[in-house]
Amino acid sequence: MGSIATYTPSESKLFKPLQIGNCLLQHRIVFPPLTRLRNDDDHVPLPLMEKYYADRGSTPGTLVIAEATAISHAEEGNWNNPGLVSDQQVEGWRKIIDAVHANKSVFFQQIWAMGRASLPDVLAVRGFPYRSSSAVPMKNSDTAPRAMIEAEILETIQSFVDTSKRAVLAGADGVEIHSAHGYLLDQFLTSSVNQRTDRWGGSIENRARLTLEVVRAVVQAIGAEKVAIRFSPYAGFQGSEKTDYLELYTYLIMELKKMDVKFAYLSLVEATGDPGALIWNDKAIHQDKSLNFILEAWDNLSPVIVAGGYQPDTAAWAVEEKYKKWNVMVAFGRHFIANPDLVFRIKHNIPLAKYNRPTFYSFKAWEGYNDYPFSPEFLEAHPHAVHPMVKE
Structure with a gap:
């Protein structure tokens, strides 16, 4: 068994091609979904986002995944996060997708409903209800959401379908269904949040029903090869600890397999990738736990993304040693923010630029978004891959 130092990233499986759905990736370094709040006040992508996404797909064959995007206006629950509902929103994303494709990279749209993770004030301004699986408030909040009624749950399923169709029509190669990190689908999965006594709550089968019904409906609408799913089995973020x-994730995986289709990929967050630990330096719960039980059950049905604070050397070790039995890709979040040419830098052992955490969530700002430099080596080798848009 090799140590982390044994594996050189450029010579590892990180740089072996991999098929996901209808698309061939040229390497296994993934730009994952990262909320950045650079949309306008109507949740429409700003032009500066075209450069941001295109630049991070500047190495051909990169999997670029959109930040979590609302399936309906009622789920646009934070200031300046994106939706994919109105014509203006769809057109904004079409331009982003075209820019990524111009660099011969692959684009998946992550889609979500926020539920009780929304900010009540944001919803109130636009007259939308604050709601969740049950009337259980977020930690340190005095405002409890309203429990969704059956009609709203069915409407949510349809909104996932409609948004998936809009993403594909805008040019996306597929969608990633967000059922993680304490957002709406995960709020139904989590027993401490979901206190329903109808067919959407109680047993594991009932709590998993909404996620599985969403997946089935989206698969039927756009095809399984364009569908991915994200889970975070160990996260405690936003009250999502389970x-x-x-038992829950074994059941989910086995039910997905019963659908007898080949999904594009499965995206999993390790215990060390809990957003609470990464954003606020909270101690990760279950930090000693492994994803292996899911990977064993999944059994290479399709490739799997793993996320968990990886560095280039640990990512190489992960694909060569830790997850060597499976077709695994590795997500880099913070490092991809600061290094638009991250794939090139890792391949050529170029030092990584440092990220500036205070600018991660700066509303509509160019700074901390498009002002991270490409390496001189990349610019020399690929002068036309950098998106040409200048600061407005």
């Missing part, structure tokens, strides 16, 4: 994670 005591029955082993």
